Amino acid sequence: MSQLGKRYRCEVCGTEALCTRAGEGMPSCCDRPMVIQEPKPLPSSD
Amino acid sequence: MNTTDFLTISAAICPERDCLVFEGQRQSFLRTNERANRLANALAGLGIGKNDIVAILQVNCPQYIEAYFAIARLGAIMVPLNFRAKQEELVYMLGNAGAKALLVGSRYIETMRAMLPRLSAIQHIIAIDDGQPDMLCYEELICSGAADEVFTDIGDDDVTVLMYTAGTTGRPKGVPLRHSGFVSYVLQNVDPASPEIEERNLLTVPLYHVAGLQAMLAAVYGGRTLVLMKQFETTEWLKTVEQERVSRAMLVPTMLKWVIDHPDFCRCDLSSLRVLTYGAAPMPFEVIKKAIAVMPRVKFINAFGQTETASTITALGPEDHVIEGGPDVVEKKLKRLAMSIGRPLPDVEVRIVDESGQEVPQGETGEIVARGPRVMSGYWRDEQKTAQVIDAEGWLHTRDMGWVDDEGYIYLAGRKDDMIIRGGENISPEEVEDVVCAHPKIEEAAVVGVPDPEWGQQPVAFVILKKGETATTEEIIESCRARLSFKRPRDVVFVESLPRNPMGKVLKKQLREQYVQMSR
Numbered sequence: 001m002s003q004l005g006k007r008y009r010c011e012v013c014g015t016e017a018l019c020t021r022a023g024e025g026m027p028s029c030c031d032r033p034m035v036i037q038e039p040k041p042l043p044s045s046d
Numbered sequence: 047m048n049t050t051d052f053l054t055i056s057a058a059i060c061p062e063r064d065c066l067v068f069e070g071q072r073q074s075f076l077r078t079n080e081r082a083n084r085l086a087n088a089l090a091g092l093g094i095g096k097n098d099i100v101a102i103l104q105v106n107c108p109q110y111i112e113a114y115f116a117i118a119r120l121g122a123i124m125v126p127l128n129f130r131a132k133q134e135e136l137v138y139m140l141g142n143a144g145a146k147a148l149l150v151g152s153r154y155i156e157t158m159r160a161m162l163p164r165l166s167a168i169q170h171i172i173a174i175d176d177g178q179p180d181m182l183c184y185e186e187l188i189c190s191g192a193a194d195e196v197f198t199d200i201g202d203d204d205v206t207v208l209m210y211t212a213g214t215t216g217r218p219k220g221v222p223l224r225h226s227g228f229v230s231y232v233l234q235n236v237d238p239a240s241p242e243i244e245e246r247n248l249l250t251v252p253l254y255h256v257a258g259l260q261a262m263l264a265a266v267y268g269g270r271t272l273v274l275m276k277q278f279e280t281t282e283w284l285k286t287v288e289q290e291r292v293s294r295a296m297l298v299p300t301m302l303k304w305v306i307d308h309p310d311f312c313r314c315d316l317s318s319l320r321v322l323t324y325g326a327a328p329m330p331f332e333v334i335k336k337a338i339a340v341m342p343r344v345k346f347i348n349a350f351g352q353t354e355t356a357s358t359i360t361a362l363g364p365e366d367h368v369i370e371g372g373p374d375v376v377e378k379k380l381k382r383l384a385m386s387i388g389r390p391l392p393d394v395e396v397r398i399v400d401e402s403g404q405e406v407p408q409g410e411t412g413e414i415v416a417r418g419p420r421v422m423s424g425y426w427r428d429e430q431k432t433a434q435v436i437d438a439e440g441w442l443h444t445r446d447m448g449w450v451d452d453e454g455y456i457y458l459a460g461r462k463d464d465m466i467i468r469g470g471e472n473i474s475p476e477e478v479e480d481v482v483c484a485h486p487k488i489e490e491a492a493v494v495g496v497p498d499p500e501w502g503q504q505p506v507a508f509v510i511l512k513k514g515e516t517a518t519t520e521e522i523i524e525s526c527r528a529r530l531s532f533k534r535p536r537d538v539v540f541v542e543s544l545p546r547n548p549m550g551k552v553l554k555k556q557l558r559e560q561y562v563q564m565s566r
Contacts, residue, residue, distance in 0.1 A: 005059040005241045005269075018238050020058035044235040046247070046264035046296065046323065046349075046358075 002026055008034035048200045048225035050119045052232065052267035053079050059239040064271040066108040067246075067290060073108055075239075075269070078115075080193050085116035085184075088191030092147065092170050092182075096121035096198060099143045099208065103127040103136070103158065104151030105276040109174050109184060110253050111262060113149055118206050118225075121198040125208045126254035130548050131218070133157060137164050139210045139218055142427065149184065152176040202226040208426055209256060211353040220426030223256070227356035227420040230393045231260065232267045235358075239269020246271045246318075248286060248295040250278040255549060257326060257349070260357040261296055270294075280304045284314045294321035296349075298550040299329040306337050316341070325349040325358075327550040328458065328476060330483060330490065331384040338367055350387035350458075354435070354442055356420040359396060360456055362388030384480065386455045387448070394418035398450055403437055406449075411459045411472065414448045415441040447474065464554050466495030466503050473505055473533045475554070481529045482507050485522060487515040492544050492552045493535060496561045507535040508544060508557050539564070 002008075004022040009015070010029035017027050017034060027034045056065070057079035065075040073081075094100060100117045102124060104110055110126075117124045125143045127136060129151075136157070140148070147170040150158050155178060158171065173181040206225045210218035237243075247265045249272050251258035265272045273290045275282060278301055286292065297305065302324055305311060322337075322344050329348065338346060345364035351357040366388065369379050390396040397405050398412040406412040421442045424432035435443050447459040459465070459474035466473040475493040482491040490510040495503035511517060519538040526534040539561065545553040 005239055007238065018055065020055050044237075044264060044268075044321075046236065046261040046294075 003036070007037040009037050010034050047229050047233075048118070048202065048204070049206055049228050049232075049263055050115055050200070052263060053082060053115050054195075056239040056266055056269045060241055060269045063244065063269060065266070066111060066272050066274060068108050068274040071108070078108070078112060081188055082112045082115035082119065083193050083195055084188045084191035085112055086119040086191070086196040087194065088187035089116060089122070089147070090120055090196070091191070094120055094122050094147055094170075097205075098122040098147070099125055099145045100147045100149070101125035101127055101140055101143065101145040102149040103129055103154045104149065104174055105129060105153065106249060106253050106258070106274045107151070107174070107276065108274065109149075111266075111272070112188075114207075114253075114259075114262070118200075119196040119198060121200050121204060123205050123208050123222075125210070126259065128210065128218075128254045128548070129154060129252070133161060135218055137161050139220070140165055140168065142218075142220055143208050143210075146170070147172065149174050150181075155181075200225060202229065207259065209254070209259070209353050219428065219431055221353045221422050222424075222426050223353075223356050223422065227422075228260065228263050230419045231356060231358065231391075232264055234391065234393045236264045236268045238267060243269075244271070245269075245293045245320075246273055246290055248273045248275065248283070248290070248292040250275045250283065250301070251296050251298075251326075252277075252548070255326075256351070256353045256357045257296060257549075261323075280308050281310060284308060284310050284316070287316050287319060288314045291318040293318055294323070295319070296323040296325070298326045299324055299333060300327070300546070300550040302337055303330070303333045306333070306340055311340070317343070319344050321345050321347065321364075323347045323349050325351070327546075327552070328479075331480070332483070334367075334383060338369070348386075348388060350456075352444060352446075354422045354444070355394065355416050356422070358391060359394045359416050359420070360388045360390050362386055362455075382455055382457075385457045385476070386451075387458055388456065389454050390416075390456070394420060396456065397441070398448055398456070399441075403439075403441070408450055408452060411447055411449045411474065413462055414444045414446045414456065416444060417441045461554070464494065466493075466505050468495070468498075468503050468505065468532065469501045471532070475505070478505050478507070478526070478530060478533055478535060481526050482509065482522065482535065485517075485525050487511055487517045488522070489513075490544065492554065492557060494554045494557045494561070496537075496558060496565075498536075504536040505533065506537045506539065506561055508539045508541050510541060510543065537561075 008017045008027045012030035057075040061076035064072045065078040066073045149172045171181045174184045205222040207223040247270045346367040348362035349358040351359045395417045445462040478493040489512045492508045498504040522538045545556045
């Protein structure tokens with residue numbers, strides 16, 4: 001199941017997707033499941 | 047993607063989280079998104095559409111942010127007006143922009159009425175926080191507009207904001223800022239909203255300034271709660287950080303000094319603060335050194351940019367504010383802290399060039415130029431001024447002078463127009479100011495070049511002494527001789543304060559004029 005607010009990255013082509021509504025499915029790209037990215041809070045300059 | 051998506055995304059990811067906090071009122075991301083949609087639909091009903099200009103004259107408040115998203119969702123362009131501008135400047139900006147509608151706060155209603163006879167192009171005036179018999183009412187518009195999402199065909203390169211920059215000289219210039227500029231910055235530098243991570247950003251920088259607007263967009267995309275203050279006031283700032291458990295804020299150097307020198311500083315619980323960004327004017331070394339010492343848990347970032355570059359183009363990061371290591375490393379880091387604006391961000395090219403536009407060797411002073419998706423393509427309706435700052439290869443000439451070290455860190459050497467040329471030798475006012483300020487009796491100093499019949503120009507220091515101190519002109523000049531040689535100031539003017547623009551930049555043109563007047 002996909003997770004709200006998570007970023008998913010395709011390890012083949014580098015595409016990133018942001019989940020704004022979670023559902024049963026999992027995002028895939030280039031015929032492979034996309035990999036979840038861990039958020040890295042702090043710092044950005046704003 | 048365009049900036050309007052920032053709010054849509056965060057409203058989907060963290061709908062119930064506080065988006066805006068202002069004077070005790072709280073509003074969630076979902077509600078903010080809904081109100082922005084209602085306002086957009088109501089404005090569309092008034093005939094506002096793609097590329098129409100809608101100006102706003104108001105201090106920071108939640109409606110300002112709703113209005114930004116409403117206007118942007120229609121593909122229209124917001125003009126955030128400087129509420130400190132003089133009436134003549136406001137009339138010029140509104141006329142030059144071609145504003146069709148204007149949102150105005152109660153503080154500025156009378157100013158607006160006085161200007162109206164000269165603003166015939168404006169079709170709609172909307173009173174933001176007070177009902178006015180001869181104006182539309184903001185809240186009534188929100189109530190009358192449908193909550194439906196607004197879909198407009200917005201291109202990445204469409205203009206979203208027309209921001210007037212007065213800088214430190216001359217008439218305001220309109221800078222068209224594109225969606226793509228802000229999107230590029232935000233996606234490169236800010237993580238999107240996360241259901242697990244909550245941050246609270248205290249915004250005191252006015253939204254008519256590019257740093258305020260950039261911080262607002264970054265916060266909305268990042269799902270960060272924006273705690274708004276109408277205007278900066280030190281006691282209120284300290285109280286708000288404590289009460290709202292603020293985790294990040296931006297301050298201009300003068301504000302940071304007021305904060306750490308305030309008698310309540312030690313009494314307030316500021317333990318929630320994690321990131322403090324500063325910029326917009328040179329940071330006095332003693333101030334940042336003290337700030338690091340008194341707030342050891344805070345990560346400091348020095349952000350450098352200008353309106354024409356849609357804000358930040360270089361940053362001196364938190365790691366550069368940690369002064370540790372061997373003596374060589376410590377010396378290098380202290381020098382960076384005192385003078386560097388850091389390294390360029392990934393989405394912008396930055397070079398240092400000479401008068402002919404050729405890159406200068408490392409260590410030599412030249413003009414800082416920038417290029418990339420965030421840099422403006424030209425001033426609004428002003429080809430002449432555009433040609434003065436953007437060259438044939440698309441480089442924006444920032445008129446800031448600087449040099450780069452062997453690790454790519456850029457150091458400021460003053461404004462091009464402020465550079466002092468004495469007998470053909472360039473003197474950086476910043477270099478002289480650093481030495482003058484090292485004098486133990488001096489609180490602050492600004493150095494300018496004044497006309498000299500023999501040398502063309504001579505450096506003169508305007509100096510504020512520390513409380514209770516006295517000093518002579520000769521004493522100050524002598525203290526600079528060893529380190530500055532021919533670059534030392536040739537006269538010293540003792541003053542109570544320095545003239546500054548609202549962001550804290552010293553108005554050197556005014557000082558030069560003052561000195562010339564005094565010498566007559």
